Amino acid sequence: MTELNRLSLLTTTRGLGRAWALCLTGALIFGGCADDGGTSDGSTSTSTSTSGATTSGGSGEATSEAPDSSTSDGVDGDPGPPPFDLHRDNVRLLPFAIRHNRLSLLLDLPPDDPVFSVLLARRFDLGDYDFSKGINPDLTWTTSRMANWVAAMRPVCGSAPMKARYPEFPLDLAALMGDAYGFTPSPADLEPYEDLLGDAELDEATRYETVCLAVLSQLEFVAL
Amino acid sequence: MIGRACTAALMSALALVGCYSGAPLAEGDEGAASTGETSEGGEAGSAAGSTDASGSSSSGDATTEATTEPEVVDPLAELDQFSEAEARAYLATIAPMVVGRLLTEAEAKLISYYGSRGLAGVIEGWIEDKAFAETARMMMQVKLHASGQSDEIDFELPGNLAAHVAAQKLPYARLITADYCVDGAGSKIPCDSGAPYxxxxxxxxxxxxxNASRFNLRRARRMLYIFNCQVYPMSSNLQPPLEKESLIAMFQALTPEDQTVEEAKSGFGNGFACYSCHSQFGAHSQLFVRFDQDGNYRPDATGLQDPEDELGRSPGGLFVSHFVDPVAAAQEITQVFGVPVEDLAVAAKVLSEDETFYQCGARNVIEWTFGLSEAEAAKTDPLLLQELARRARARRPEPTFGDLFLVTLTHPAVIDVVLAGQGALP
Structure with a gap:
């Protein structure tokens, strides 16, 4: 079984859309993703609703459009239209500083720890802003941004603090997911990882990194 | 990792529960009092209150048209309609954007203990969190398009002030009425434009x-949009138009035939109906006539067109006034929302006292918390914003950043929107 196929097994994980999983695979194996229509590199658009985000089931919970009440006629008992729309038809990343902070809290490391050096070096590729340099925030989840995120997570996943806190998978998978996402994963949340974890062809280091990258790249961790 | 720290946090959070009853805060319970700020907030609060009660100034949208006394509600009792699971799910959704982290174990326990009413206590606790000031910083950096450093300009100053205002629980209005700036260490410093105010x-x-641009249009437009959520043309009840004859020729045109300026004949800007917008633009852009393109105050500004430069540019890196009279063109005197003002500081006070100011503040909270674009946030129901502003000002005449976040994020209609997107919860 190829690494591509192994990662593809994760496509049913909550919030891990098929397009994203395939892209993650591409990023891991080829160092980049085939553009699936995402916003091109270097975009300085502040829009978060461009078509580049993964939409095929990639938004996970809290990301669907407003329910039928939006078309309610307001008759008795009906709440009427919602006062605003979350516009969750496209994925929106958390601001870079918040993603960075979540990683820092997860590993209980200072934000400037060397573990985050790749993350910080690629901060503008990951959507951060510096208006003094004319760089606007961009919270779209494009294929190139996914690849950059995975690259930035590799030193995190390979770090001593990560391995100290979560020494082995599957034993510590639920703990990692729980600490990263803020909820105890259900069997359904863990199920997509089972084949990957049971694959005898994978060496331990590859298995560990693959699982860790998948967990930290899920929308539950990086997106609104 | 949890243990003692979480216990302390839980105790702290428990102590906060019940604080948010919707009742006005006790007199003196304002950040200004505890941080050595002067009592100027009280004056502004009184003035603001006068517009709130009558709703007399109109913003041009539906947010100002209520004429009946709003129903008094108990914000805590309103939360009873939500289950514990819903309250936890809602808080877990918004926590990253408000405090940059997940819901803590202590906060989750608070919901278990108090049910959905604990939601208000958790958000009150967030407002005390150091991270909340950083949220205010980021929110305003993005709104103002100002962050970082250049060789000449500290683009962090606006964000520093926002973080300071949030951390010290000063009125949100201080964003545009503070008579100081704040450096990276949090100390008050003079602002850097060199203006005498x-x-x-x-x-x-x-x-x-x-936001520098010809005729100072962008400076005016962003000021009105960010702080009062107004776009041109806005209601003439809110912003009375300038007399046509007071404007330079190109802005007097209402039709293509009216246009006498060659450069504007092709539909300069947004079309031919220049007067409809610029009769209001002119009043606001005049406030910036003495600031050059680099943001330096220039008392020698004339506001007149540089004949050697492109339309809208005045000599010395300055921008052209809308006023045709050369004396008026060089002055900062104008009117904002119908109130005569002598400079930008007085104008900012007028903006902050209009009822649209806190409605807009609530909209900014929604925009930030839910990651909306400005265009998406602009579609927020004005009646909700009106209610959120009313609730914020019921807490205190000059609401803080924290007040705006609290009343907005504990409003059932806001919670409903989030929960509706999450589907069925256990």
Whole structure:
């Protein structure tokens, strides 16, 4: 079984859309993703609703459009239209500083720890802003941004603090997911990882990194 | 990792529960009092209150048209309609954008203990969190397009002030009425434009440079949009138009035939109906006539067209006034929302006292918390914003950043929107 196929097994994980999983695979194996229509590199658009985000089931919970009440006629008992729309038809990343902070809290490391050096070096590729340099925030989840995120997570996943806190998978998978996402994963949340974890062809280091990258790249961790 | 720290946090959070009853805060329970700020907030609060009660000034949208007394509600009792699971799910959704982290175990326990009413206590606790000031910083950096450093300009000044205002629980209005700036260490410093007055972020070179444009249109437009959520043309009840004859010729045109300026004949800007917008633009852009393109205050500004430069540019890196009279063109005197003002600082006070100011503040909270674009946030129901502003000002005459976040994020209609997107919860 190829690494591509192994990662593809994760496509049913909550919030891990098929397009994203395939892209993650591409990023891991080829160092980049085939553009699936995402916003091109270097975009300085502040829009978060461009078509580049993964939409095929990639938004996970809290990301669907407003329910039928939006078309309610307001008759008795009906709440009427919602006062605003979350516009969750496209994925929106958390601001870079918040993603960075979540990683820092997860590993209980200072934000400037060397573990985050790749993350910080690629901060503008990951959507951060510096208006003094004319760089606007961009919270779209494009294929190139996914690849950059995975690259930035590799030193995190390979770090001593990560391995100290979560020494082995599957034993510590639920703990990692729980600490990263803020909820105890259900069997359904863990199920997509089972084949990957049971694959005898994978060496331990590859298995560990693959699982860790998948967990930290899920929308539950990086997106609104 | 949890243990003692979480226990302390839980105790702290428990102590906060019940604080948010919707009742006005006790007199003196304002950040200003505890941080050595002067009592100027009280004056502004009184003035603001006068517009709130009558709703007399109109913003041009539906937010100002209520004429009946709003129903008094108990914000805590309103939360009873939500289950514990819903309250936890809602808080877990918004926590990253408000405090940059997940819901803590202590906060989750608070919901278990108090049910959905604990939601208000958790958010009150967030407002005390150091991270909340950083949220205010980021929110205003993005709104103002100001962050970072250049060789000449500290683009962090607006964000520093926002973080300071949030951390010290000062009125949200201080963003544009503070008579000081704040450095990276949190100390008060003079602002950097060199103007003889200060209007918070509006008199930072960061704002002025980032929004410099011909005729000072962008500076005026962003000021009105960010702080009062107004676009041109706005209601003439809110912003009375300038007399046609007071404007330079190109802005007097209402039709293509009216246009006498060659450069504008092709539909300069947004079309031919120049007067409808610029009769209001002119009043606001005049406030910036003495700030050059780099944000430096220039008392020698004339506001007149540089014959050697492109339309809208005045000599010395300055921008052209809308006023045709050369004396008026060089002055900062104008009117904002029908109130005569002598400079940007006075104008900022007028903006902050209009009822649209806190409605807009609530909209900014929604925009930030839910990651909406400005265009998406602009579609927020004005009646909700009106209610959120009313609730914020019921807490205190000059609401803080924290007040705006609290009343917005505990409003059932806001919670409903989030939960509706999450589907069925256990």
């Amino acid at each position: 200060t209007a918070g972020v509006l008199t930072t070179r960061a704002y002025l440079r980032a």
